[in-house]
Amino acid sequence: MNAPAPAAKRQPKDYASDQEVRWCPGCGDYAILKGVQKALGDIGADPVNTVFVSGIGCASRFPYYVSTYGFHTIHGRAPAIATGIKLANPSLDVWIVSGDGDALSIGGNHLLHLLRRNVDVQFLLFNNEIYGLTKGQYSPTSKVGTRSPSTPLGSVDMPVSATQFALGAGARFVARAIDTQQKQLPVVLARAHAHHGTSFVEIFQNCIVYNDGAFDNFTAKETADAHQLHLEHGKPMLFGPDRKQGLRLKPGNLELEVITVGANGVTEADVLVHDEKNRVQAMMLATLQPPAFPVALGVLYCNPALTYEQAMADQAKVTLARQPDGDLNKLLRKGHTWTVSA
């Protein structure tokens, strides 16, 4: 049933469904949709074998707008539904689309277990640090002091960091992108797709209605150069308007510091080289925040391990070798039986 994709390369528009997109004008979701459709074309994804699964929230309308199979489910549970889909048919290419409330509040438990199991899916978390669909309450990623209808005096609880959560849960692929960066976003998504196991991608998404400018401290024109670190595996972690700023381990300390190449005898050789297989480093990168630090973007961590489906398939293979036929009559007659004759 899984027909091979036609040879002709698909264009982003081939991944648009016939449904009218109904996000607010100016919503970051439009840009993400565009980025995903471009990524699907670049990958050459076969719509027949591709499934988008979502929970509830603005982001979760996403599947309706892609020409693949799509399942808009219930709040927070998309990871569990997607796991069931992969258990039934591991050959399907499954993308989960979620938001900060869906993924980290009501669905936090399922995301934790999806990541630790390493189910082979892509998980896109559209983080806008606010509840949009319910009209603007603060979310689990909102900064302390966020004023919202439910927190008129400002929120008092600490936000959760999506990427630190993912790394803590055992994710083997953790990346970040910005909604409007149409050059980088499809590249990150293609990397996520190529990875076997759960690929976790946090996408900073601007909610123009309820939390406009939430990420301006590193996405606005005037801050972008100074506060975005675009990671490349095996390359020194340089950033800044002239790429003169770099990260290194603070001598005698397990923490990062910003250094300037050319100042105080610092050379490019002093700058830490990004190793995407290093979990400890990934965790340190995930914590970096402006103004003292840049925000780390791109692939923070990629270190594949056995996927859940593969581990299940390996077990099944052993069992099938031992008892190949699946004869129900044998099962029903296993153990002690006796015959009553007339």
Add this chain to the structure above:
Amino acid sequence: MSIRSSSTAEQLHPPQRESIESAVVRFAGDSGDGMQLTGSRFTEVTALAGNDLATFPDFPAEIRAPAGTTFGVSAFQINFGSQKVATAGDAPDVLVAMNPAALKVNLRDLRAGATIIADSGSFKERDLKKAGYEKNPLEDHSLGNFQVVPIDISALTLESVRHLGLTNKEALRCKNMWTLGLVYWMYDRERAATQEWLKQRFAKRPELAEANIAALNAGHAFGETAEMPGIHGFRVAPAHIAPGLYRTVTGAEALAWGLVAGAQAADLKMVFASYPITPASSILHTLAPLKSYGVTTFQAEDEIAAACAAIGASYAGALGVTSSSGPGIALKMEAIGLAIGVELPLVVVNSQRAGPSTGMPTKTEQSDLYQAVFGRNADAPVAVLAARSAGDCFDAAIEAVRIAVRYMTPVILLTDGYIANAAEPWAVPDAAKLARNPAAFRTDPQGFHPFLRDEKTLARVWAIPGTPGLQHRVGGLERNYDTGHISYDPENHQKMTETRWNKIKRIADDVPPQAVDQGPFRGKMAVVGWGSTFGPISRAVANVRAKGHDVAHIHVRHIWPLPRNLGELLRGYGKVLVPEMNMGQFRTLLRSEYLVPAEGLNKVSGQPFKIAEIEKAILQHLGV
């Protein structure tokens, strides 16, 4: 009739054995004493001896409660006989009490004159104190109504295995086998099957196998030689059982195998997703090793995830099944609503237990009927079925799968803690003769939309990812009747709600009309039951009918929708009595559906009905 079995040989019965029609024996001890194991061994050899039987395992929720306490008492009751046996028995004829706590907890259930075999070696001052006895009941004449047989089973067990050089602790763990040996002698049971089983169980510790067998034999020899009042040989003739191949089966096993059979009949792989909960976990345990039968089991992170994974599996073209007990089902309900909305097959098994909340996890109840039929937000109908016995779980599971696949709907299958754990002899069906119910996936893109319906069943098409040309989007938002797209249109919601409702109602056209299990189609009284009350109701009705009363027994499997003829059938009786292990949930359903003046007999003690309780209620309601 005759019995053939590799482990049963012909045996001459000594003339001194007294012939009896049936007996009820209860083994009771500490939860660490191995009473469930003892009971299940006795069950097996009793089945091999050709008796009909029913069992009732009754154990505490605590895994290892403090030794010797009343709340740590575990019991296993078996009723066996040469006639049809419907229940585990109202009142034991013999109680085996391994300690004072076991005696204390179980004494109130015994019939007058019952025999109490007690391990006097476990009735020391410390043991008595733990059970709350001030004086030793074996010695203070407080058990005058019973035939008390104190035997120092502890000492005799140690003696019987002394030559094997085990530690004192290991040796004492053979007490249950010594006791079993004694009870085997009393009821003329063969030991060979148990000896064989012990060898297999302790294959890695042959010295323990030997010790247990030595204890079993010693207990048997004790019965043969000890001339003690109360230790008496009986003979229970084989029952008249329909010819065929038999095994013992618990409800959990039969249900698990029924799901496998149902999925195979539908040509579907099964994804069984569950979260551990008493008393439902044994279904997961039974299915987990069955990968070669097309079964994938998934222990989810919680009840919600289990339901969702099952729905995801059905979405992708497998049969999604989830299983739990009442509190877990409550957590699944939002997801079940999704499956109702997107119209996907889903089987939800509820092994009911006493509630509300955590309630009494190891005790049985039938109090989730409202939850199954009505317990969701919005107008959200599903099909609801109930299994009546351990063996019936097999057929009920097949039926649940059939309806789920044919009608693209969740089906809730109700069983309970009692039938999940109880074992009974079961005529093993021939899988090759089971009806087929192949699922049909949509493959034709011509004119496709995901909510195209079968005119007769109103089931929507099952179009699974991977099918060329059928890419579509479904979800929890209301869907347009004609396209499947999101719709907030008022008339459309009315139409879709009615369609979902009518689809479930039409299942009633596709199930057998309600039969009368016993008695006339019209008469003075119908006793109407559902689920695990089948055994006690059927025997109670048989008993009152034998006394000449005009009473019928109707047992309902299809709880929702109800069988087409049920209302008319019930109107043919002067009275309708509904015994159930809840406060009247099925009675309410019958009253509201048919406006019949159904009356209830309601028991919520965590224990199954006794036959006598139902008999008494029938006679009361008949006014005799």
